[in-house]
Amino acid sequence: MAWTTNMQPNFWEWLTMVFEQGTDEQCRYFFYAFWLLWYARNQVVHERVYSTGVDLTQKVQNLVAEYEGVRAKKSLLNMVCNQRTKKTLPIINIQFDVAFDSRNYRSKTGLVVWGNTNEYLASKSFIHYDVVSPFATEAYAGLEAVELGIEMGFQEIQIQGDSLTVVKKYQSTTIDYSVIEAIIRDIQAKKLGF
Template sequence: MFLAKFYRSHYRNQRTRTFKSGGANRQEFFGKLWNLQLPSKITIIIWRISWNCIPTLGNLRHRRIATNASWPRDYGEENCHHIFRQCPISTEVWQLLNLSLITNIMHQNFLEWLPIVFKQGTNEQCRYFCYTLWLLWYSRNQLLHERVHSTGKDLAQQVQNHMAEHEWIRAKKILSNTVHNQIIGEDLPIMKIQFDVAFDRRDFRSASGLVVWGTTNEYLASKSILHSNIASPFAAKAYAGLEAIKLGIKMGFQEIQILGDSLTVIKKCQSTATDYSVIGAIIRDIQSKKSSFQKIEFKHILKTKNMRAHNIAKEALQRSERAYIEHEETIQHNMGAAAQWARNPD
């Protein structure tokens, strides 16, 4: 639970500071990130790195979870700048990969560095960049928790191997999707967010449950939000739909499908006419945010197909606690290792 609170609090603080200074470059960065078609585990890690909300020892010490923030490779303070740019192993990896685009702008502030690389780099260079960041973080965890040491040469070779495998899988998937869509006449898959609610009639509270799915229907994240003074379950459903769109904007999606089991709310979201019903103000807010996406669809699904979002909302309402979780299996692994983070490295 303390790690979940760390992610929520640290993410909010970083988001506020970065949006004030980042602006359009970060919106471009997020859009390009989701369009690179990387494995979801890599996309999510890069997204978290871009907000500085990964559990580095420096971040954990700031949250008073760890007492020592020294990086065991060279005993500098462990933060994003040190892990990905300053550490001798990282420097060697960037040099071996011969990505001059990345090494030439190392003087930039770390949180500005990622959007600038994405702005100047080709899609292929950005994929190499993302794979390298992910592998540096993975090797960091191996060193800290398993005492597995990797050289810069080892990591550079692993990046190249991963990239070759990814390009082969990606080419095969594109061919498969092209054939599939030619046969059934459907659009290419896009990101999806399901929403549902839990409502308490005694005190007019509700909770929104959201589940994010990737382009190949892989689980990406889930979120719950608490609401008070909600007039009815009908209004609660509309608020949940609005929260789904807000989450899509924050995650930088360009194309998105919003899925809910309230047919009335979905139809109102699909409409472009001004809504004068009791939830009209919420629907107008939803409609005003459609321009944040290149493509947005609203789709009705059966209640039985929406149980994961409903259960997330129900649990949040019972506990009176909101949450944001990315890759459940990753969070569970991190929580299991939390005791190690809190101790000094051997």
């Protein structure tokens, strides 16, 4: 390692050493921390929004946890794909999953469309703002799945999500009186087209 005249390593040498000698997890933490420091700096300069060290630490931990969650879901999706090669679904399958941010009242929705011979057909993602609950987020995701099926021109679809309560409301033929009544009504009206 080259040293400058005052016997201190320069930043790039130090950073290179950290990434060469650090574990994958340590490098991820450094990457997220540097990115968040730059983001926090831009917020101070451009928006006059200040973050504390505690806030930044929590955000780094949240980013790492989100990454680990995505990696676990990808692994699960690969397992599901391998199982799909063994059995054929009779119809188009649209799977959805959501993430809800209660601090900002927004949600992220991901949709994946599988063909009737288990081939990947499409995927789509959305961000919804001003969503009041995870319950509503799941309902919006189901509505987006139905609308995607209509846009793609399918005659028959199967929608899969991980909220049993919301899925039961989709399947019901009775009038729903919950907080997601309007969304359920939209889904029930649109599913008549299949």
